[in-house]
Amino acid sequence: MIPEIRNDNGIETLYVNDKPFLALSGEIHNSSASNLDFMEKNVWSNLKDLNMNSVIIPIYWEQVEKKEGVYDFSLVEGLIHQARQNHMKLIFLWFGLWKNAESMYVPGWMKKDTATYFRAKKVTGEPLNTISPLCEAAIEKDASAFRSLLRFIREIDEQESTVITIQVENEIGLLGTERDYSNAANEAFEQAVPEHLISALGLSCGTWKEVFGKEAEESFMAYYFAKAVEQITKAGRNEYPLPCYTNAWLKQYPWFAGSYPSGGPVVHMQSIWRATAPSLFTFAPDIYVPYVPQILDEYHYEGNPLFIPEVRKDAVTASYCLYAFGKHHAICYSPFGIEELAMDPDAIDKPPMEVMVALNIDPSAFDIEGSKAYLSRVYQLMEDMKPVYLKYRGTPKLQSYVRKSETDYGTFLEFEKYDIQIAYSPRMPRKPLAAGMIYELDSDKFLMIGMMSTLTFRPKAGENVKVDVIHFEEGELKDGEWIPGRTLNGDEKMSVRFGDIAQCYLIELYKY
Numbered sequence: 001m002i003p004e005i006r007n008d009n010g011i012e013t014l015y016v017n018d019k020p021f022l023a024l025s026g027e028i029h030n031s032s033a034s035n036l037d038f039m040e041k042n043v044w045s046n047l048k049d050l051n052m053n054s055v056i057i058p059i060y061w062e063q064v065e066k067k068e069g070v071y072d073f074s075l076v077e078g079l080i081h082q083a084r085q086n087h088m089k090l091i092f093l094w095f096g097l098w099k100n101a102e103s104m105y106v107p108g109w110m111k112k113d114t115a116t117y118f119r120a121k122k123v124t125g126e127p128l129n130t131i132s133p134l135c136e137a138a139i140e141k142d143a144s145a146f147r148s149l150l151r152f153i154r155e156i157d158e159q160e161s162t163v164i165t166i167q168v169e170n171e172i173g174l175l176g177t178e179r180d181y182s183n184a185a186n187e188a189f190e191q192a193v194p195e196h197l198i199s200a201l202g203l204s205c206g207t208w209k210e211v212f213g214k215e216a217e218e219s220f221m222a223y224y225f226a227k228a229v230e231q232i233t234k235a236g237r238n239e240y241p242l243p244c245y246t247n248a249w250l251k252q253y254p255w256f257a258g259s260y261p262s263g264g265p266v267v268h269m270q271s272i273w274r275a276t277a278p279s280l281f282t283f284a285p286d287i288y289v290p291y292v293p294q295i296l297d298e299y300h301y302e303g304n305p306l307f308i309p310e311v312r313k314d315a316v317t318a319s320y321c322l323y324a325f326g327k328h329h330a331i332c333y334s335p336f337g338i339e340e341l342a343m344d345p346d347a348i349d350k351p352p353m354e355v356m357v358a359l360n361i362d363p364s365a366f367d368i369e370g371s372k373a374y375l376s377r378v379y380q381l382m383e384d385m386k387p388v389y390l391k392y393r394g395t396p397k398l399q400s401y402v403r404k405s406e407t408d409y410g411t412f413l414e415f416e417k418y419d420i421q422i423a424y425s426p427r428m429p430r431k432p433l434a435a436g437m438i439y440e441l442d443s444d445k446f447l448m449i450g451m452m453s454t455l456t457f458r459p460k461a462g463e464n465v466k467v468d469v470i471h472f473e474e475g476e477l478k479d480g481e482w483i484p485g486r487t488l489n490g491d492e493k494m495s496v497r498f499g500d501i502a503q504c505y506l507i508e509l510y511k512y
Ligand code: DGJ
Pocket: 030, 100, 170, 171, 286, 310, 336, 351, 359
């Protein structure tokens, strides 16, 4: 059975081997998968204790097609083999024509032939290191390579489904300019906006400037990048229809198109992307900014399931993970540079400051102190609670919270017979943030998974009663079944409080 996205009562869900799969994942560093020995020695062993079930790994066009028209998939085969040995599923990243707004992974023969494979240009005429998305010849080559890749994966993996999803390209767009000013692009920019886009978006006809005004340049780029990615994705999926998506470098400070990649699938360009690249099942955010929950809230909406291929890996990532699944039914959660989480924080080679500056990354996003323990615990809990989670998600009987900012002191959740006031513990360096999931198992009984927060139970408005805890257990879940630990009373029942390592409680309330 080929992995696919199915709609489960309105929730888009990845199915692998005919079962819902929650990808508890991590993306490895860009160059790690270029050598199988390196993977063996430095990556797989580091992933062992993280309770991951999948890993996100790049496939490099420059290594696949060193010689034009001759494909070498030995590295792909080796990676699939290693993943099986390590009991992991794989999400492949196709580093093809575009990676972080450049064409750094295209084969050398293509890079050198700038006449055939022309570059995008700035308004000054200066060429970028990015092949223009209007360059048909380049797109066809990428599509052929991607087609062969998917054919190969089908041949060796259709029975096992080790490879479960593919990201097509990476953080597409143009940096340093709002649009491509190559001759081909200048000509196309003066043409009418294509009919299908006009009708899909319900707009009136005209040139790009007439139709999109101030957003004309970015919209034009979004259309041509989306068109290219559709051609590439379709070519691959015709061979083997794995679920495919692409990812966005976020729109962020200093906010103008070209300071972040212009034409990438950021939220306000997604209607163009969706109308032009229907073979992609979602547009995924890469999140290094400090306001992660706001991005999760923004990138999950009807028709755009939440898939997080890259997210910060400091201690707070564990909190955001609970919220991504609890509130937004994420298909995948994956901190970037995951192989480092197992290492001594002082031993890791943090990306140099110039990388942080070039990629506009908040440096604290790479501070791994504490992350391994917090994240692996949350991954373990997600797997253990899966049957309960799948039963309750998307209903008012599962509610989730996370601390969203420095001035976010807590929240108030309403259930059938009780309301719950949740006070968030103050933010502490290298600790997770307040986060949790609360399941209303029946009207008096709650399963709670949380951290860094204190809960108070309240009657509904207007009820002249008090609420008390009549039974309070700590415990664990195994395959969705509750395994009780201590019964908590006396000193331990003074408050219902979660510490920094995520805990599970089963609580029964009554009114008197
Ligand atoms: C985002 C990119 O998508 C990743 O491949 C990587 O370059 C990180 N930024 C930074 O390390």
